[in-house]
Amino acid sequence: MSKEKFPSEKNLDEKETASTPEAAKKKVTEDKEAKKDKEAKKDKEAKKDKEAKKDNHDEKLAKEIADLKDKNKELEDKYLRSEAEIQNMQNRYSKERAQLIKYESQSLAKDILPAVDNLERALSVEADDDVSKQLKKGVKMTLDSLTKALKDHGIVEIEAEDVKFDPTLHQAVQTVVAENDDQKDHVVQVLQKGYQYKDRTLRPAMVVVAQ
Numbered sequence: 279m280s281k282e283k284f285p286s287e288k289n290l291d292e293k294e295t296a297s298t299p300e301a302a303k304k305k306v307t308e309d310k311e312a313k314k315d316k317e318a319k320k321d322k323e324a325k326k327d328k329e330a331k332k333d334n335h336d337e338k339l340a341k342e343i344a345d346l347k348d349k350n351k352e353l354e355d356k357y358l359r360s361e362a363e364i365q366n367m368q369n370r371y372s373k374e375r376a377q378l379i380k381y382e383s384q385s386l387a388k389d390i391l392p393a394v395d396n397l398e399r400a401l402s403v404e405a406d407d408d409v410s411k412q413l414k415k416g417v418k419m420t421l422d423s424l425t426k427a428l429k430d431h432g433i434v435e436i437e438a439e440d441v442k443f444d445p446t447l448h449q450a451v452q453t454v455v456a457e458n459d460d461q462k463d464h465v466v467q468v469l470q471k472g473y474q475y476k477d478r479t480l481r482p483a484m485v486v487v488a489q
Contacts, residue, residue, distance in 0.1 A: 436472035438483040456488035
């Protein structure tokens, strides 16, 4: 008869083998290792998740910083442009104001010049009697006072007689044949006096030029 153990005997032997101290110790060790591996795996996954969240946060923060830098640069550019525009406006205002102050008498001078012309024409008329002479003397005194007032305000007569023609100062209304080479392109006659107001030509002199 075979010595094969009956199922009941076999199970009994396995149970006894499993319940030995060595087997129990081994099982405990295996359980600990399994638990340790599980915890390690869990920690690794948690760490990986934490790093992923940190990377996402850092990326988001970097984008916000970049956006803020771009916005700051845009605002700074707008500020500099506005500052430059304000400075240009102030410079234009100062320049225009200086021009107005410098040439404030220009319009008045232009209105006065026809009166000066009329007084000079009156003086060119011959005076035959004492009354006319006295009247002419009064006209000359008036003209002298007016001329002095104009000069005090920077309004002076443009030199024209026998000088080289200058289109910025003279207006040629007629030309004549020059008597010699020295007379060419020179003013030979003044038909109406011209005036300068500071560095501006208030009214060009109307002249005859030799060609």
